[in-house]
Each structure stands twice: as C-alpha cells, then as structure tokens.
Amino acid sequence: MDLIHLRNVNRSYGRVRALRDVNLRLAPGTTGLVGNNGAGKSTLLKILLGLLAPDSGSGTILGCDIVAASSELRGRVGYMSEAAATVPVLKGVEFVTLAGDLYGMPHRDARRRAHEVLNYVGLGELRYRRLEEYSTGNLQRLKLAAALVHDPELLLLDEPTNGLDPAGRAGMLRLIEDLIRETDKSVILCTHLLGDVERLCEQVVVIDRGTVISSGTMGQLKQQIHNQYELAWQGASAPFLAALQTLGAEVTADGTPNRAKVLVPPDWSNAKFFEVARNEGVVLTQLSPEEENLERLFFRVTRSAPESAAVEPSDPQPDVAHGN
Amino acid sequence: MGIDNAHYYGWEGRLQSPWRSSLAIVRVALLQVFRRKSYWVVLALGLLQFLMFWGLIYAIKQVNFPQQVQDEILEFMGFEGAGATENGYVTFMQQQSVIVMILLAFAGSLLVGADFRMGSLPFYLSRRIDRRHYILGKLLAISTVVALMTVLPAILLFLEYGFLTASLDYWVDHWRIPVSVLVYGAVICTVLSILIVCVSAYLQRVAPIAITWSSIFVLLASMSRLLRRDGGSMYWGLVDPWRNMRYIGRLCFGTFETNEELNFALWALAIMTVVCGVALALLVRRVRAVEIVE
Structure with missing residues (x-):
C-alpha cells in the first residue's frame, strides 16, 4: 500500500496558487520534502495532515482519505510543527501528556507514555521543568516527544533542526536516525537543509512554486547530478x-x-x-x-538563486483564515 | 542526554472520542490559572468577599442584633426589596462576577491569546480534535473558573443559611434558590466565557484585552447611565451588559414587581443571546489551524 497517494491536488489562497496539480505516490519509508520559500511545502504538509482541504483533487494517506477521514488520520500521524507551539506555564511532562490527551489517549496512558517518550528523546531529567526554561534544542526534542506520544505510524517533521546549533542539530538528527532504525515508522521530513535529507531520507520530493518537479529515491536524484x-x-x-x-x-x-x-x-x-x-x-x-553536490543540483532543478533557499518559509501571519 | 541508553517502546490502545479531549483542555487551563501567583491576588479578593458574606450571615443568625442593625446589614448585603433573599444572591453573584471579570481580563491572554500569539493553535488542532472541541474546551475552562467564584460560593452561602436556620421549612420554602443560583450561574458562565474567549482570540495581548474588556463592562455602563439620566427611556439600560445580566439574574430568581421590569428582563435576555451568538460566530471564524495572509 502507498504511504501517500495524491491525485491532481490544487490549493489556492485568493489569487495565489500554492499547489498546482500535485500528483504524488510515496512508498513507506523516510521522505524528504524540499523546496524554497513559498514553494508550497507547508501547504502540502497541512493538506497531508487534514488541516487544509484541497480546492480540488483527492488523495489518501495510510489508506485514509485526506478530507473525509482527517480526524482518524491525525490519530495515526504525529506532527511536529516548525513554530514554537508551546503552552505557557506547563511543565514538559504535562505538555506531552496534553498532546496524548488531545490525540484521544486515556489520560493515565497519556501520562505514562509521556514519561517514556521524554526519556527516549533524552529529556528524562528535564521533564518537570517549565517550558519557558527549555532551550531551543530541548524544545525541538519536546515537540518530537509530543508527536510520538500516541505511537503514530507516520511522522511529519516540519524543520526539526531549525534554529539549532551544530551540536543540537547533530543530536536531533541522531535521534531521528535512531527512531527510523529502531521502528518501522514512516517519516516525512520537511526541510530546506539538504544535508539533513541526504543523511536521513530514502526518498526525496522537490517542490517548487507549488509543483512537484522531482520525486524518487535518493539514488535516482543523485543520478541527475552533473x-x-x-x-x-x-x-x-x-x-x-x-x-x-x-x-x-x-x-x-x-x-x-x-x-x-x-x-x-x-x-x-x-x-x-x-x-x-x-x-x-x-x-x-x-x-x-x-x-556538483546535492545543493547545486537542487538549485539547478529549481532554477533559483542559492541565496533564496537559505531561509526557511515561516508560517504566514493571521489575517484572513481558511482551513480547519 | 541518554538517548543511547533509551529504547523506543510502542503503545497499544484505543483512542477515545475527541470530545473527551475538551476536558484535557479544561484541566490544563485550570493548571495555568492556578499556577500564576499574581492571579491569586484576584482570587483572594473573591474569597474575602465570600468570607465577608459568610461572616455576616453567621452574625445575623447567631448574634442577637437589634432589628435595625440586622436590617442595615441585610441592606448592605443586597438583601432588600420584594424578593429580599433572592435579590441578595443576585447581588452577591454579580459582585463576585466583577472580581471574576478582573481575573479574566488578565487570564484571557494566557488561556486563549497565547495560543494565537505563540502558534499553539496548530499544536491543538493538529491532534485529533477540531475547532469545535477546542472552543468547547476553552469555554468550559473559563466557565469553570467563573463557576468556582460565583456559583460555588453562592451555594455554600445558601447551605450556611439553611444549616444555621435549623429548620426543615427553610429547605422546603427555598428549594428554588439553589436551582436559580445554578441557572443564573450558567448564564454568567456562558456570557463571560464566550465574550472573553472571543475578545482574547482577536486581541491576544493583556493590555488590549483589558482595555476592551473594561470598555464593555464599564464604558457601556456609564454610557447607559448618561442616556437614562434626565428622563431618558429605561430601555437605554439595555446598552449596559452588566445591568442586562442583573435583570437576567432576577428573571432566573423570579423577583419582579412589575410587568415592565419583566419585559425589560426579556429584552435583556434577547440582547445578550444575540451578542453571544455573534461573538460565538466570530470565534468560530477566528479559530483555524492554518492562518493565511491574502
């Protein structure tokens, strides 16, 4: 069964077309979703999560329809957002327990599981600290724990190494690598850091101006290297x-x-x-x-200036709202 | 950090209905409110007022004051007019609501505004819940805080009065009071929670929320007073949400002397229903997992 199967998915925000006729078939495994600012990565990720409905087209993830079964789908998917997305005043273990509760886990299970996953991501000793006292690196780990708490089949990681120093980045990548090796979970890694994709992913999807311009295994992509x-x-x-x-x-x-x-x-x-x-x-x-390295290849296939890929797209600020 | 020693263990269990997740939002919201030490100052004010009423009721029932003193105390507590006992509860709950209102002016930013300001809304909505569950959770959370400061103390005062009376007749004659307290409490909880969640969702930060919140309850009240002065229609009073709430309270307790007052109360109920309906619609529009600039 395909992990993801999207057929002619379109999504516009007013006159701006964020996704154009996206057709995508991904097998289970680890997939890197790469693209420049405003390429449509975040929109695609939110459609995959059922937070945004496509204007047209259809698709399934883990066999669930992305529109009709979005709630069920989110019960099988763990999402780690790029934004800080913390709840003030809470302690680490309470935050992860809350995530479990929100997924619909029985409270006792959520609390026990929160301790387990916090231990797994290396925050066992910091679990009773307030979120305000966590460093950026530890917050990223905490968000990963919150995405893992209900033991999802698919993990959507939005910029997991964003804002981390080299040591923190290496630690986070090692953690994700361990997770991939130790479990049979599929992971979709949304990032602009091609090194992360090269290290972790078996498949890669390159998206540019709302269109999937390349998708396949890492080996297939590297064959295009000139x-x-x-x-x-x-x-x-x-x-x-x-x-x-x-x-x-x-x-x-x-x-x-x-x-x-x-x-x-x-x-x-x-x-x-x-x-x-x-x-x-x-x-x-x-x-x-x-x-030519992977980075130069990426610039060539997206036909854009190297500088433009150095900054990760941020979530747009509120004004007019759509979606869930 | 110990990740080399830890292993990943799976979880096997059944996920429950997303509606139960609303209770988790309530639990977390109460944790957030009661962990903020500055909020305890306001909570202490509410507790002081409750203790004052508790003490005065005790004094009236246990100390043989002259009738005039007793009357003065009762008048001070708001137990006056045709439905003296019922009006007293309306007054007490409304005074407690003023304190809750101050608390909510600050807590709105923490409980709701922060979710928008810090990008926590996608954290909630990317789980199994959708905006219905989120909104219900937040409304229940605020309502719980309001009920803890209005309904619970009012019920405790009723029980105190009843136990000090030491007569079964009191319970038989006044069985409607706790029911009315619960109904009026539900009205206060509904109105205050919908309004503060809506205002906080749009304004997000403490200062604008506090200014808007006080404008709703203080500025409109002053405006209403000015419009009614010098022989203006009493229906200008409908501009004042606080006054409307008081009349709805009297409607719950059934303490009207004239048909005009009853009419006024029904108008107040209609207006507050429309205001809450509009606020709820705006809130539903505002709570989205994905926010996009046109």
Whole structure:
C-alpha cells in the first residue's frame, strides 16, 4: 500500500496558487520534502495532515482519505510543527501528556507514555521543568516527544533542526536516525537543509512554486547530478564550445576570452574534452573539475538563486483564515 | 542526554472520542490559572468577599442584633426589596462576577491569546480534535473558573443559611434558590466565557484585552447611565451588559414587581443571546489551524 497517494491536488489562497496539480505516490519509508520559500511545502504538509482541504483533487494517506477521514488520520500521524507551539506555564511532562490527551489517549496512558517518550528523546531529567526554561534544542526534542506520544505510524517533521546549533542539530538528527532504525515508522521530513535529507531520507520530493518537479529515491536524484569543469584553451572558441554542446554539455561563459564553465552529464569522461579539443584544433590549458553536490543540483532543478533557499518559509501571519 | 541508553517502546490502545479531549483542555487551563501567583491576588479578593458574606450571615443568625442593625446589614448585603433573599444572591453573584471579570481580563491572554500569539493553535488542532472541541474546551475552562467564584460560593452561602436556620421549612420554602443560583450561574458562565474567549482570540495581548474588556463592562455602563439620566427611556439600560445580566439574574430568581421590569428582563435576555451568538460566530471564524495572509 502507498504511504501517500495524491491525485491532481490544487490549493489556492485568493489569487495565489500554492499547489498546482500535485500528483504524488510515496512508498513507506523516510521522505524528504524540499523546496524554497513559498514553494508550497507547508501547504502540502497541512493538506497531508487534514488541516487544509484541497480546492480540488483527492488523495489518501495510510489508506485514509485526506478530507473525509482527517480526524482518524491525525490519530495515526504525529506532527511536529516548525513554530514554537508551546503552552505557557506547563511543565514538559504535562505538555506531552496534553498532546496524548488531545490525540484521544486515556489520560493515565497519556501520562505514562509521556514519561517514556521524554526519556527516549533524552529529556528524562528535564521533564518537570517549565517550558519557558527549555532551550531551543530541548524544545525541538519536546515537540518530537509530543508527536510520538500516541505511537503514530507516520511522522511529519516540519524543520526539526531549525534554529539549532551544530551540536543540537547533530543530536536531533541522531535521534531521528535512531527512531527510523529502531521502528518501522514512516517519516516525512520537511526541510530546506539538504544535508539533513541526504543523511536521513530514502526518498526525496522537490517542490517548487507549488509543483512537484522531482520525486524518487535518493539514488535516482543523485543520478541527475552533473559534474562541472572549468576550462581554458588556446584556439578558436566558437566551434569548440559548439562541439561540446552537441555532446550534451551545458556551457556557461563568464566573458573572459577562452575560458568557460562546462556542466557535463553523469556518464561523461574527461577523455571527451581532449577528443573534442583535438578534433577542433584547440589546445586545452586548464581542466579543473568541480563536482556538483546535492545543493547545486537542487538549485539547478529549481532554477533559483542559492541565496533564496537559505531561509526557511515561516508560517504566514493571521489575517484572513481558511482551513480547519 | 541518554538517548543511547533509551529504547523506543510502542503503545497499544484505543483512542477515545475527541470530545473527551475538551476536558484535557479544561484541566490544563485550570493548571495555568492556578499556577500564576499574581492571579491569586484576584482570587483572594473573591474569597474575602465570600468570607465577608459568610461572616455576616453567621452574625445575623447567631448574634442577637437589634432589628435595625440586622436590617442595615441585610441592606448592605443586597438583601432588600420584594424578593429580599433572592435579590441578595443576585447581588452577591454579580459582585463576585466583577472580581471574576478582573481575573479574566488578565487570564484571557494566557488561556486563549497565547495560543494565537505563540502558534499553539496548530499544536491543538493538529491532534485529533477540531475547532469545535477546542472552543468547547476553552469555554468550559473559563466557565469553570467563573463557576468556582460565583456559583460555588453562592451555594455554600445558601447551605450556611439553611444549616444555621435549623429548620426543615427553610429547605422546603427555598428549594428554588439553589436551582436559580445554578441557572443564573450558567448564564454568567456562558456570557463571560464566550465574550472573553472571543475578545482574547482577536486581541491576544493583556493590555488590549483589558482595555476592551473594561470598555464593555464599564464604558457601556456609564454610557447607559448618561442616556437614562434626565428622563431618558429605561430601555437605554439595555446598552449596559452588566445591568442586562442583573435583570437576567432576577428573571432566573423570579423577583419582579412589575410587568415592565419583566419585559425589560426579556429584552435583556434577547440582547445578550444575540451578542453571544455573534461573538460565538466570530470565534468560530477566528479559530483555524492554518492562518493565511491574502
């Protein structure tokens, strides 16, 4: 059974189309949902959670209809929000117990389970502290505990490492990694940190301007990785570059004479450069490889500036409300 | 942090109806109110007033004061007019409501405003409950605080008076009083909880909530007084929600001397019903898991 199956899902906010004809099939496992600011990640996550109804289209998660069975669905899904989302004055264990109560667990079970999951996420000793005294890292762990309290089949984690220092981030990733290894839970990780996705996820969905532009396993995504070279040569430029382009390379000239950056397909071998140079009567004077990483691949497929992906989209502020 | 030593254990159990989750919201809200030490000052005021009434009733029943002194004490307590006993309860509950009103002006921000301000609303609504359960939980929470400060002390005063009377006739003759206290208490709880939850959901922070809240109950009362002065129609009194509540209270206790007063009370009931209906509709509109800017 598919974990998620969405068919032609659309969602607009006024005149802004947040999601356009999203079709998605995901198998159980760990999936990274990546995209730039305003790409539609959060909207998709909220539709998956049944908090927002799509304008059109349909879908199922864990076999439940995303609109008709949203309450039942939320009983099987654990959601860790990006926002602080704490309840003032409460202590850690009370907060997680409240989450259990809100999922519909019997109160005694919720309380016992709160102690268990707090211990699991490493907050056993801090459970009786008030939420105001928790650090950002511990708050993230606490929110993870609140998402785990009812032992869900699917975890939706919205920016779990957001705002953490390197040590906190490493700890959180290790915790999620342990959880994935130790249980058969499926996880959807919504993030702009591609390193997190690369480390944790088997599948990845890239979303841009409301459209799913790439989805598949991490291996399939990495097959799209191209290598880039910086070339310098002596001789006629135009026929040399045209010959490279004929073979599938993408050439970017920066204006300097006889220099260019060349993006080549994955099956390219360096010998081809020398072969083309020989055929076109050119002498190569520089051939410096620059391997494309996942981040560069992401920028290429979303065709956006690197700077724009550095900031995570925040939840919009209240004005006009829609949804649940 | 010990995560290497901890193992994940699953949970096997049946999830209950989301309506039960409303009770969890009530429990947490009471924890929040009673943990704030500053709120205890206001709660202590309510307790002091209750103790004063308790002491005065004890004094009237146990000490042989001259009749004039007794009358003065009763008048001070609001036990005057045709339905002296019933009016006394209305007055007591209304005075307690004033103290509750002060408490709610501050607690509204903590109990409801913070959910909007700190993004906790999605925390609630991303669980199995939806906005019906959330709103019911918050209304019940506020109502519980209101009932603890109005209905409970009024019932205790009734019991005190009854036990000090040492006569079975008192219970037989006045069986309507506790029923009326409960009905009037339900009205106060409903009105105050709907209004404060609605105001807090929109304004969120303490200062604007307190200003709006006091405007509703103080400014409108002053405006109503001014409009009625110099021979204005008594129906200008309907502008004052506090006065409306008092008349609804008298309606519950059935202590009217004239048909005009009864009519006024029915108008007050209709107005407060419409106000609460509008506030509830606005509240339902405001409580959403996802908030979007157009």
